Amino acid sequence: MTNPPATADALDRYEAVIGIEVHCQLRTASKMFCGCSTAYDGAAPNTHACPVCLGLPGALPVINRRAVELVLATGAAIGARTPDATRWDRKNYFYPDLPKGYQISQYDLPLAAGGSLTIDTSDGPFSIRITRAHLEEDTAKLVHAPGTGGERLSLVDFNRSGVPLMEIVTEPDVRTAEQARRYAEELQLLLRTIGVSDADMERGQLRVEANVSLRPRGTEAFGTRVEVKNMNSFRSVERAITFEIERQAGILEAGGELVQETRGWSDDRGETYRMRVKETSDDYRYFPEPDLPPLRVDPAWLDGIRAALPELPAARRARYREQLGLTPYDAGVLVADADATRLFEATLAAGADGGLDPKTVANWVTGEYLRIRNAAPSSTAPGADPIELAALIRLVVDGAISRANGKEVFEAHLATGERVEAIVGARGLRQISDADALAGIVDAVILANPAAAADVRAGKTQAIGFLVGAVMKQTRGQANAAVVQVALRARLGPGPTAPRAGEDG
Amino acid sequence: MTSDLTRLLAREMAALVRAGETSSRALTEAHLAVAERQNLALNAWLMIDREGALSQADAADAILGEARRAGGAALEALHPLLGIPVGLKDLISVEGGQCTAGSRILAGYRAPYDAHIVERLRRVGAVLLGKTNMDEFAMGSSNEYSAYGPVSNPWDLDTVPGGSSGGSAAAVAAHHVPLALGTDTGGSIRQPAALCGIVGMKPTYGRVSRYGIVAFASSLDQIGPFARDARAAAALLHAIAGRDARDSTSAPVPVPDELLHLPESDDEAVAWLRGRRFGLPREYFVAGMDPDVERRIHESVAFLVDAGAHVEDVSLPHTDYGLAAYYIVAPAEASANLARYDGVRYGHSRRLEGGDFIADYLATRGEGFGAEVKRRIMLGTYALSAGYYDAFYLKAQKVRTLIKRDFDEIFASGIDALVAPTSPSVAFRFGEKTADPVAMYLADACTLPVNMAGLPGVSIPCGLSEGLPVGLQLIGSAWSELLLFRAARAFEGLTAGAAWRGLEPAALTKADHASGLTPAERAAALAAAR
Numbered sequence A: 001m002t003n004p005p006a007t008a009d010a011l012d013r014y015e016a017v018i019g020i021e022v023h024c025q026l027r028t029a030s031k032m033f034c035g036c037s038t039a040y041d042g043a044a045p046n047t048h049a050c051p052v053c054l055g056l057p058g059a060l061p062v063i064n065r066r067a068v069e070l071v072l073a074t075g076a077a078i079g080a081r082t083p084d085a086t087r088w089d090r091k092n093y094f095y096p097d098l099p100k101g102y103q104i105s106q107y108d109l110p111l112a113a114g115g116s117l118t119i120d121t122s123d124g125p126f127s128i129r130i131t132r133a134h135l136e137e138d139t140a141k142l143v144h145a146p147g148t149g150g151e152r153l154s155l156v157d158f159n160r161s162g163v164p165l166m167e168i169v170t171e172p173d174v175r176t177a178e179q180a181r182r183y184a185e186e187l188q189l190l191l192r193t194i195g196v197s198d199a200d201m202e203r204g205q206l207r208v209e210a211n212v213s214l215r216p217r218g219t220e221a222f223g224t225r226v227e228v229k230n231m232n233s234f235r236s237v238e239r240a241i242t243f244e245i246e247r248q249a250g251i252l253e254a255g256g257e258l259v260q261e262t263r264g265w266s267d268d269r270g271e272t273y274r275m276r277v278k279e280t281s282d283d284y285r286y287f288p289e290p291d292l293p294p295l296r297v298d299p300a301w302l303d304g305i306r307a308a309l310p311e312l313p314a315a316r317r318a319r320y321r322e323q324l325g326l327t328p329y330d331a332g333v334l335v336a337d338a339d340a341t342r343l344f345e346a347t348l349a350a351g352a353d354g355g356l357d358p359k360t361v362a363n364w365v366t367g368e369y370l371r372i373r374n375a376a377p378s379s380t381a382p383g384a385d386p387i388e389l390a391a392l393i394r395l396v397v398d399g400a401i402s403r404a405n406g407k408e409v410f411e412a413h414l415a416t417g418e419r420v421e422a423i424v425g426a427r428g429l430r431q432i433s434d435a436d437a438l439a440g441i442v443d444a445v446i447l448a449n450p451a452a453a454a455d456v457r458a459g460k461t462q463a464i465g466f467l468v469g470a471v472m473k474q475t476r477g478q479a480n481a482a483v484v485q486v487a488l489r490a491r492l493g494p495g496p497t498a499p500r501a502g503e504d505g
Numbered sequence B: 001m002t003s004d005l006t007r008l009l010a011r012e013m014a015a016l017v018r019a020g021e022t023s024s025r026a027l028t029e030a031h032l033a034v035a036e037r038q039n040l041a042l043n044a045w046l047m048i049d050r051e052g053a054l055s056q057a058d059a060a061d062a063i064l065g066e067a068r069r070a071g072g073a074a075l076e077a078l079h080p081l082l083g084i085p086v087g088l089k090d091l092i093s094v095e096g097g098q099c100t101a102g103s104r105i106l107a108g109y110r111a112p113y114d115a116h117i118v119e120r121l122r123r124v125g126a127v128l129l130g131k132t133n134m135d136e137f138a139m140g141s142s143n144e145y146s147a148y149g150p151v152s153n154p155w156d157l158d159t160v161p162g163g164s165s166g167g168s169a170a171a172v173a174a175h176h177v178p179l180a181l182g183t184d185t186g187g188s189i190r191q192p193a194a195l196c197g198i199v200g201m202k203p204t205y206g207r208v209s210r211y212g213i214v215a216f217a218s219s220l221d222q223i224g225p226f227a228r229d230a231r232a233a234a235a236l237l238h239a240i241a242g243r244d245a246r247d248s249t250s251a252p253v254p255v256p257d258e259l260l261h262l263p264e265s266d267d268e269a270v271a272w273l274r275g276r277r278f279g280l281p282r283e284y285f286v287a288g289m290d291p292d293v294e295r296r297i298h299e300s301v302a303f304l305v306d307a308g309a310h311v312e313d314v315s316l317p318h319t320d321y322g323l324a325a326y327y328i329v330a331p332a333e334a335s336a337n338l339a340r341y342d343g344v345r346y347g348h349s350r351r352l353e354g355g356d357f358i359a360d361y362l363a364t365r366g367e368g369f370g371a372e373v374k375r376r377i378m379l380g381t382y383a384l385s386a387g388y389y390d391a392f393y394l395k396a397q398k399v400r401t402l403i404k405r406d407f408d409e410i411f412a413s414g415i416d417a418l419v420a421p422t423s424p425s426v427a428f429r430f431g432e433k434t435a436d437p438v439a440m441y442l443a444d445a446c447t448l449p450v451n452m453a454g455l456p457g458v459s460i461p462c463g464l465s466e467g468l469p470v471g472l473q474l475i476g477s478a479w480s481e482l483l484l485f486r487a488a489r490a491f492e493g494l495t496a497g498a499a500w501r502g503l504e505p506a507a508l509t510k511a512d513h514a515s516g517l518t519p520a521e522r523a524a525a526l527a528a529a530r
């Protein structure tokens, strides 16, 4: 059953109300409540498991302090409150991927409450309130596979069971699919910047779910809420929510009624599909986890975590714009990429005594570095030496080499790691800007290309480009094109100063 | 000769093996022989590990032999439990061994790891004789709720040994082992100790690591010792107590070495009583209490007073709410703790043709759990349900705080320990209380407030009533186990000459006669003996 797509008119009449829940795997060496390693990627099933994360009789949880610190750091980064003491609660439900029959989570005393995250959208900055961030444990992974006799089997891999998971829940502040995608991107950037998570969506380290409802614009009451899952990329977050808004608007416009349900996103079909209908609200029978005493959050501990936070993306973007004079676009591109940020900062620092212009450095990093890196296969991602990049920019700015050759040198540096000075020397790329040194070649080119020279004299100035090219070819690109052009104009322009063939004898 | 060894106290056995007058192997063989012979009648053991026990005994003998060759200091350094047989309640994980918790749902499960206390026992060289019977998941006060059949009380085979650690208590009382471990969530060590006429202690919550112990109610469960005298029980507690990083609720409180050095002489032990202050909580003399039991308690109090102790009436006003609050908190925690038994990874598992996983869960759990366990899971699930949480669980936790405050105030007023009955009655007959769950729950009325407050309590024999043992309960402030054992040792000194001290569980001869029979023959023989 497909619904009529919503008309633009309907989309104007309704406002989307969206809340976002993100689960992110924390970057810890061991699991949340046991000593098992979290480095199970690629490992055989059930090789990273122990009595605790298998839920064996008698096993008991022990808090991973590092995981707590990572949530506290996230809380500090989003300006959230942290209670003096926190505790863990059991969330009870039965599922084969949940070995204890309950998940150790946090119910009414989350490690972080009441923060916010500001994102840049095409309509300008937009602030989203974050209700809470809390710590819990991941479930095992169910794998459905045919058995030896072709029968359907569900297998359980406990490698993921008990990995520390942070759940971050927003208020229903999001209004568009774009905002939702931007929020997810900005959150990923924040989590990576503070080292809390690798937050790779494709590897399931960052899982985004959206609660989407519609209401007539200008009204306050919430509409029927639909939970959208299985969005495995930022693009699919935007596509799925866009689809869902249109689907709901179409139903409402046709006079239909929405069902409270959970829907999955199918990237291939480009649509959401029903997973299950929620007839009653789930009763998880939360109660305080008796195996774990409450955890006091020592103010000094929290202060230390706060002090250790690096510069956060929003602050860094503001500094790039306001202090370094970068465009919002460049600031955004640089800050969004950790490698680019590092290279930019280090190149600026390396060129500090020479007074490199931040905008020039930003152009090199966003234009050249990111272009080359993004084109390279990820396994051979090159590393740029900021000292070399600073030296290269200095050569180009000083006119010692051309910008075009500069790009070639940078590419060579990224590929081989060779020093800029050595590449320029070996390839003979140092630019000739001395007009006297170029005079002989300029004259020879005019003599060798009489037709073009005549065109220029006749006022067809486009032809000068051909002659510049010829000089560049003769000098193997080393000539300073601007100097050559001046020299050509001087010789071929209106006036008698140009040499004439055979005149000197 | 061999059966004589089993009649000794643990420290006498230790002295003999140290001196080389007997070996741990001989000691172990003697106990195995009695246990194997009488288990048909008593059903105290779910598993007797003859092979493992003897190999551990040989290892102990090797260490003993070396120490004897090295001489004085090396012998002195040996732990008093080295080479001594110990029984383990069958909810304590032993690597490679069964751990049924008295339930069908854990049939076939083999623990892949040692519980913390098993590691500790191995370290001191104790001999692990086997696993003892118990009420399913430690839920019960008579051992009648074991999926593997009830345990008989060695004093009268027609009566219950108490529960839930009934197998451990019966095994120690019947001299199958000098020592055993149990768990106590609402009285499951102290009540069977009382009904079987031995010493049993529930330590302070957090004193002993619960790592590797099948959980019933996590905030109440504690592991503790059974023995036939205070000194042996104290030595066993010393071996297992102390902080374990794998149990976040185990406390970093030092374990006093004096537990190994309670007074040798009765006079010295009794002298300790002079000037001590004991409280007699009036709420513990509950309505419906056996008058003869009450008489034994008052006689015991009189002994204490004669020895120079002060005994005063005190009140713990919130005691009456303890039972109701306990039957909210414990089932609530149990309902979650028992959720892991789903047949997916271990134990009993039922797969239905064409059924979904929920259908498989229902079948597995429906078949695997007994009626009492199901009752408690339902109670707990209900108490935690949305809309009831505040009225039940939250309120019960508040009551718990009030109960704890009652105790705190008493101990802050200078009372050293409380004296109370352990159980309102002596051992009752099979089937007497199984028809009425609440009657069964009342068996723990005097013990469960101590769990609710997280305090230590010890039950010691204080006489007989119509041939069945009566237990005296001593309750202390947190971490006061040493004081409780000193008091228990003093009471032993006071009553050393009492006529009842010389009596042994008479029914053991009947149990001996029930040996070598098939279960059907055994039943017939028992019926005839009774």
Ligand SMILES: [Zn+2]
Pocket (backbone or CB within 6 Å): A031, A034, A035, A036, A048, A049, A050, A051, A052, A053, A054, A162
């Ligand atoms: Zn593990």
